[in-house]
Amino acid sequence: MHRFANPTQFMRIANAIYPWAAGLSVILFLIGLPIALITSPPDYQQSETVRIMYVHVPSAWLALMIYGIMAGGSAAFLIWRHPMANLAAKASAPMGAVFTGLALITGMLWGQPMWGTFWVWDGRLTSFLILFFLYLGYLALGDAFEDSERGDKAAAILCLVGSVNIPIIHFSVEWWNTLHQPSIVKLGGDGVKSTVDGSILLPLFLMLGAFTFYYFAVLVLRLRSELLAAKIRNARMSQVATHAAIDPAAEGRLFVDSARLPRASAE
Amino acid sequence: MSVFTAVLARDLRLALRQSADSLTVVAFFAIATVLFPFGVGPEASVLARIAGGVVWVTALLAALLSLDRIFTVDYEDGTLDQLVLTGAPLPVVVLAKVVAHWLTTGVPLIIISPVLAVTLHLPAAGYGPLMLALLLGTPTVSLVGAVGAALVLGTRRGGVLLSLLILPLYIPVLIFGTAAIEATVTGVSAGPMLTVLAGFMVLALTLSPWATAAALRQAVE
Amino acid sequence: MSVFTAVLARDLRLALRQSADSLTVVAFFAIATVLFPFGVGPEASVLARIAGGVVWVTALLAALLSLDRIFTVDYEDGTLDQLVLTGAPLPVVVLAKVVAHWLTTGVPLIIISPVLAVTLHLPAAGYGPLMLALLLGTPTVSLVGAVGAALVLGTRRGGVLLSLLILPLYIPVLIFGTAAIEATVTGVSAGPMLTVLAGFMVLALTLSPWATAAALRQAVE
Amino acid sequence: MVRPMTGDTSAPLTFSGTNLACRRGGRLVFSQLNFTLPPGGALVLRGPNGSGKTTLLRLLAGLTPATAGQLAWNGAPIDDPEAHAARLRFISHLDAVKPALTVTENLSFWMEVWSGKAVESGIVRAMEAMDLKRLASFPARLLSAGQRHRLALARLIVAPAPLWLLDEPGNALDDSSLKALARIIADHRAQGGMVMVASHGAAFVSDGATLDLAAFTPSDVSHWSDAEEGEK
């Protein structure tokens, strides 16, 4: 575990993954998109709108997977003080929010032709909306502190609290919805499932793969970027500290070789 | 006017640097609105019936929460002292700050309101009046709220106290704001209600900067 | 346990000395609830239909506003440092503070809720379950909110941010709280819903003090 | 809105107060206080904690109203607080620095407010005076306490005004910054400007008059504090 705590080690592995993830993602998109958009047949019930599924479901899948990764990263950060795990969570969060948003929007664009309304207070839809808010909360909290390190820990705790609550929220919402609302349309998912056959599954899986590898590739980019941000912060801090010392004596001291720093102790 | 533009530009720049600030207001608006279906139940017909009122009430509460901070930071870091001492008329400074507040919180609320209206199943005819009413009403909300925010400077408990002072004053705006939506949905013209809202805005625009300036002066004493 | 009683007694005493604090929370609850008839229109049938939900939502918002300050004053005046250094387990201290918060804000909300329910024309059968549900739900609200309040210590814009963090987590409480009222009004037993609420409370009681303590520890770092 | 620098006006300026008294929190902080500040003059306020130095400076700035007494500018009573505000700069305990803005942005905001528009050269001059130039593009949030305070002091330079009211301006400053502060105060006075400084150990004002606020504390203050303790 602690092998990965070292940023250099961690980034070596991440950088090794990068070309594979990026390449696979591009290839899968190149194969999957034409199939999804052109060659796959329209669904007999949903006709052409079924094509929305090939972006909707991968987005929803990523939204959930990313929260899982963030929860794991936050736990590793809080328990083992693993700084890279936290950077991974931090770098993932905006992507998670974007994909949750995409799942919601594409879902709404699917709902209007299928159900005649953009929005239903269906259990699954609703718990996704709440997931979106959890992502926003994580981002807002991490951003709210003057000292970025404080934001890191607070956001990690929030992420863990949220992951305890997600199942509770999910089941409550499911239950709430079935209690109040048998009247409105049932979620299309079941309807689709019955008709699922290879012609739909193939593009779906291709797009799922493309999205997933895309996430890992961009994650590596964002990790590099986060690491650099931390380094820049440090550099800036020591620049300010250096400039604070104006008298020449102090200036001289600031450039002492760190190996020769005083070790004197006071007794 | 250079004071007006300087203060406005600075507040907008600060809001952009700390963009999470206006985003959180929008987020509160969205979340508080979304609570209602859970409380009231998911039936589209019931939600549609109360949609306009719910959007307005939560917009008022969201504006209120953000108003809480409109002068606090300047007060705490000493900027307010300096703004009182610019030598320019204080109401102008106040107006610049209120305009900046409205642009960074009122406008995002207006923009996102149709999305929330969709989730509450507001009839499509209501979107236009909803946005128009918010456009005419939120400046009044910011202006009146500024008076309250200036009055509670330096008290603990700013937030809750502010709601006590200000929420009752918002009731006329709320009544005509929701009436405008109601009217359109039921096929009547919303014109008169919107005119009244505009009237409120003009009234607030002429009175509130002076009242706020007076309150700020006693806050820095 | 002496730490628990000492902190509890001190917080209660402080709340009594500054009694305006719990009064403002109750006042916010009342005013925000009263806004709804203005927003939604005065028809008794519509109001009755949404009464339970409205009371619950505004109670959540009111609790939230008061939670905003549960640790702030101690944080700003250095008491929190000292409380972390008592040598007693921090979760115990947290629990004492949450209990004090609930006694001074949750309980007044419960007591006044039937009055507001009357103004919203909630059917009489609903009063009992409303109060029972609030009695079982508001402790969870205080406990979960304490985690959020500890997390936002030291940020600008505490209040709005806190709502963004915490309101989504309140949804299960809201669902079962209103369902309990709904059930009784429609003639079903509210028992199962109240049991679930009690379950939430137990869960929050076991987890939240630890999470809050962790958040407080990082706040005083 | 460009305000003329003191040195340019031909008539020498004076600033005076007669019979001033101020009440804070129900207690009379000082009373029967008189002072006159000649052109180019400096007045150092002294006194133990709580004796009213800050209170007096805020009163002179027009922020706190006087309980009794009269302020005068060139002999004429001051009655328009906005006109009075335009001729003074006030440095308080609070820095009025926005952490999210850079040093340059912080200064150019105040330059725009006070003199109508922000001019690069003026900002550079102010930064040089307080040795901030190398920090020009840093967000103020990264500055140390002393650097922040220097940024606040640089506001004195961006737009000139005849009267400076400085509340403990030496706080958090290191030696070389104290020298810079002494220099800008001397320059200001050389041009006919006036300075009032509240300070516990003001090494940065030469040949200023001193006003000890302890002398104006009413004797019958209050039942709980100083008087009673004084008996011991």
Add this chain to the structure above:
Amino acid sequence: MVRPMTGDTSAPLTFSGTNLACRRGGRLVFSQLNFTLPPGGALVLRGPNGSGKTTLLRLLAGLTPATAGQLAWNGAPIDDPEAHAARLRFISHLDAVKPALTVTENLSFWMEVWSGKAVESGIVRAMEAMDLKRLASFPARLLSAGQRHRLALARLIVAPAPLWLLDEPGNALDDSSLKALARIIADHRAQGGMVMVASHGAAFVSDGATLDLAAFTPSDVSHWSDAEEGEK
């Protein structure tokens, strides 16, 4: 929960730190810092603003985690922060005084927290030590800054603990209070207690060792430094 006073324990206590480093806001504030505090010992922390005195005291109290290094109590590493907290008192810049409570109520709260129950005689003794007795029934909101700070210092007396960590305890104190402070520190040390004081001019500690934090400020070491940064 009554904690024994140091003087009663037969084994003499020591408190030491080896190789301590601490990072705040991305910057290493100090590193490779060692100290040993013998029983009855005092250590005065010195250094310019921002050199890390407050940071070190908070680290020693267990509030801020050390980036590197190890603390030891009687030679055994300190790993349980709660047990460590029970043997220290920390006086910080912030007074932790509740304005709405009286002086007595403020003290009795902390006495109850630290020693299980509030005893009148203990509170009176603490108030006498810091000359607060005549203010006993006043709400703390009426106290002056110096009186508030004395109330904070009186907490040192209500419940004894072997290690005192004092951050600029002389702030806002007048001469006679400074003497009282020196007296309680001397008494504490005479009983075998240990003291660490961060101070700019500590007249109230006799014959303490001095630790100048400026000597431990690293040049520009960064936590994230990897091979790339190491090259320089």
Add this chain to the structure above:
Amino acid sequence: MDTLMNYLAMGGYAAWVWPSYGLATIGVVGVLLVSRRTLKTREREFEMLKNARRGGGQS
């Protein structure tokens, strides 16, 4: 041509299908571009800081 128009019409559901793909593209490509751009600016800034520090250290 007709087949193309036919295809683009998506069986009458063009207004739902194409915006879905459009927004998805904006999201996916947008995140990629923003991430790359911040990476690039940070690389440049870090390089600048490093050079500045080297210069400062020698003087």
